[in-house]
Amino acid sequence: xxxxxxxxxxxxxxxxxxxxxxxxxxxxxxxxxxxxxxxxxxxxxxxxxxxxxxxxxxxxxxxxxxxxxxxxxxxxxxxxxxxxxxxxxxxxxxxxxxxxxxxxxxxxxxxxxxxxxx
Numbered sequence: 001x002x003x004x005x006x007x008x009x010x011x012x013x014x015x016x017x018x019x020x021x022x023x024x025x026x027x028x029x030x031x032x033x034x035x036x037x038x039x040x041x042x043x044x045x046x047x048x049x050x051x052x053x054x055x056x057x058x059x060x061x062x063x064x065x066x067x068x069x070x071x072x073x074x075x076x077x078x079x080x081x082x083x084x085x086x087x088x089x090x091x092x093x094x095x096x097x098x099x100x101x102x103x104x105x106x107x108x109x110x111x112x113x114x115x116x117x118x
Contacts, residue, residue, distance in 0.1 A: 001078055006037045009076065010044065024061070025050030030070070042074040 022028040028050035072086035
């Protein structure tokens with residue numbers, strides 16, 4: 001795939017993720033800050049944001065807005081399913097008092113990477 005095709009592919013993927021809600025953070029969004037494409041690799045720097053509206057990891061809803069930086073790396077080879085590795089700490093999501101300190105990443109959005117069209 002070309003650089004332009006990979007860039008378009010990632011744009012569709014991010015839009016798909018933002019179209020799904022995360023139960024504890026119903027306004028959860030992944031805002032793309034930077035995208036680097038070096039075929040077959042895609043590197044994305046995102047800011048994940050939302051409002052804590054339901055129980056999450058045993059902590060009841062607080063109504064507080066939270067944010068966390070995320071870095072994700074994808075390898076997209078034609079004819080195979082994309083592979084992803086992301087880093088955003090879920091351990092730092094809540095302080096010891098139970099208040100959110102940053103958005104938890106790694107929450108399932110119901111969005112999957114689909115194989116790119118050749």
